[in-house]
Amino acid sequence: MNKTEQLLKQLKIDYPVVQGAMLGVSTPKMAAAVSNAGGLGSLAVGGLSPEKTRQLISETKRYTAKNFAVNLFAHEVPKEIDVLKFSKMQSFIHLFCTAHQIPFELRKAEELKFYSYEEQIDLLIEEKIPVVSFTFGMLSTTVIAALKKNNCLLIGTATSVQEAITLEQNGIDLITAQGIEAGGHRGSFLDPDQLPQIGSMSLIPLVTDAVNTPVLAAGGISDNKALKAAIVLGAAGVQVGSLFIPAEESLAAESYKDAVINSTDIDTVITRTFSGRWARGIKNAFMEAVGNSGLEIPEYVVQNSLTAAMRVYAQQNDHKDFLSMWAGQSASKAIRGKTEDIFLKLIREGW
Numbered sequence: 001m002n003k004t005e006q007l008l009k010q011l012k013i014d015y016p017v018v019q020g021a022m023l024g025v026s027t028p029k030m031a032a033a034v035s036n037a038g039g040l041g042s043l044a045v046g047g048l049s050p051e052k053t054r055q056l057i058s059e060t061k062r063y064t065a066k067n068f069a070v071n072l073f074a075h076e077v078p079k080e081i082d083v084l085k086f087s088k089m090q091s092f093i094h095l096f097c098t099a100h101q102i103p104f105e106l107r108k109a110e111e112l113k114f115y116s117y118e119e120q121i122d123l124l125i126e127e128k129i130p131v132v133s134f135t136f137g138m139l140s141t142t143v144i145a146a147l148k149k150n151n152c153l154l155i156g157t158a159t160s161v162q163e164a165i166t167l168e169q170n171g172i173d174l175i176t177a178q179g180i181e182a183g184g185h186r187g188s189f190l191d192p193d194q195l196p197q198i199g200s201m202s203l204i205p206l207v208t209d210a211v212n213t214p215v216l217a218a219g220g221i222s223d224n225k226a227l228k229a230a231i232v233l234g235a236a237g238v239q240v241g242s243l244f245i246p247a248e249e250s251l252a253a254e255s256y257k258d259a260v261i262n263s264t265d266i267d268t269v270i271t272r273t274f275s276g277r278w279a280r281g282i283k284n285a286f287m288e289a290v291g292n293s294g295l296e297i298p299e300y301v302v303q304n305s306l307t308a309a310m311r312v313y314a315q316q317n318d319h320k321d322f323l324s325m326w327a328g329q330s331a332s333k334a335i336r337g338k339t340e341d342i343f344l345k346l347i348r349e350g351w
């Protein structure tokens with residue numbers, strides 16, 4: 001059995017394609033559509049409350065009886081907030097929002113509430129989730145043991161060879177190797193001061209040479225040629241995000257979908273402006289304003305909380321300049337349509 005055949009067996013899927021979780025964009029209907037079509041759908045629940053997580057899982061189960069992955073953010077929740085940095089940034093965002101007629105409510109740092117992935121584990125076990133994927137860190141050994149005891153397959157995210165080796169050493173079953181092309185947040189977790197910036201063409205063969213764990217290539221998989229190339233480079237399968245942003249089942253605002261479809265190869269940048277963590281998205285006014293402010297950006301999840309109300313308003317009012325339009329370098333290849341059709345187009349010519 002080759003690597004891809006092993007992956008299909010392991011994940012109980014027909015095609016070696018995982019729909020990447022995309023918090024704020026992917027939906028239960030999207031995950032279910034991919035799983036129903038023979039891939040692995042992923043439900044994004046990173047940083048959500050246990051109640052919301054359970055509700056989204058129930059919803060997904062209503063649309064599919066097939067396996068799907070549930071995706072967590074495995075970072076440490078900040079224990080202390082740098083209040084000065086927080087206040088300066090909050091004042092800046094307040095002024096920015098006021099200037100653009102966006103409602104903004106000032107809050108105290110101690111009012112912020114963050115959920116840890118650890119609060120989601122019991123319910124994942126109760127719901128008998130067969131696959132848990134994660135990014136931004138390493139699950140604790142207690143959590144790994146608890147999930148494994150309940151026959152849960154684990155998929156971790158690596159952006160460098162050393163991160164992949166760390167995942168393997170901790171017994172993670174599958175590794176998503178995320179190249180710098182990928183849309184959304186970098187999954188990097190070993191050295192917060194040095195962001196690995198390795199492209200998929202280099203990362204996939206280096207990682208597959210370094211570990212025995214099967215690898216999913218993520219970043220720049222925008223058509224069937226790229227899917228086949230990833231497998232030639234040593235991956236067992238692929239994880240795809242940006243292609244699904246304009247899908248009918250996506251939560252993305254219309255102007256965001258249009259921006260993705262009309263983007264060019266040079267329209268995305270890596271930024272910390274929206275969340276405090278490095279992420280790739282299409283340039284817009286908010287990124288530019290924070291970039292030009294010269295202010296220090298608070299850490300993730302603090303900055304994410306500071307921009308949350310603005311992002312919700314922008315989503316509801318379809319205002320792309322104030323949204324985090326996460327997208328990868330090949331996002332311009334995305335087209336509108338049903339998730340199922342986008343998925344089938346990707347796999348039609350085999351792999």
Ligand SMILES: Cc1cc2nc3c(=O)[nH]c(=O)nc-3n(C[C@H](O)[C@H](O)[C@H](O)COP(=O)(O)O)c2cc1C
Nearest residue numbers: 020021022023135182183184219220241242326328
């Ligand atoms: C809008 C958006 C949101 C994302 N959110 C998550 C997430 O919640 N969890 C995660 O593990 N990866 C997330 N990612 C990364 C994707 O799952 C996937 O690995 C990546 O999009 C692959 O690269 P591509 O965009 O070039 O296809 C996100 C990506 C995008 C574009």
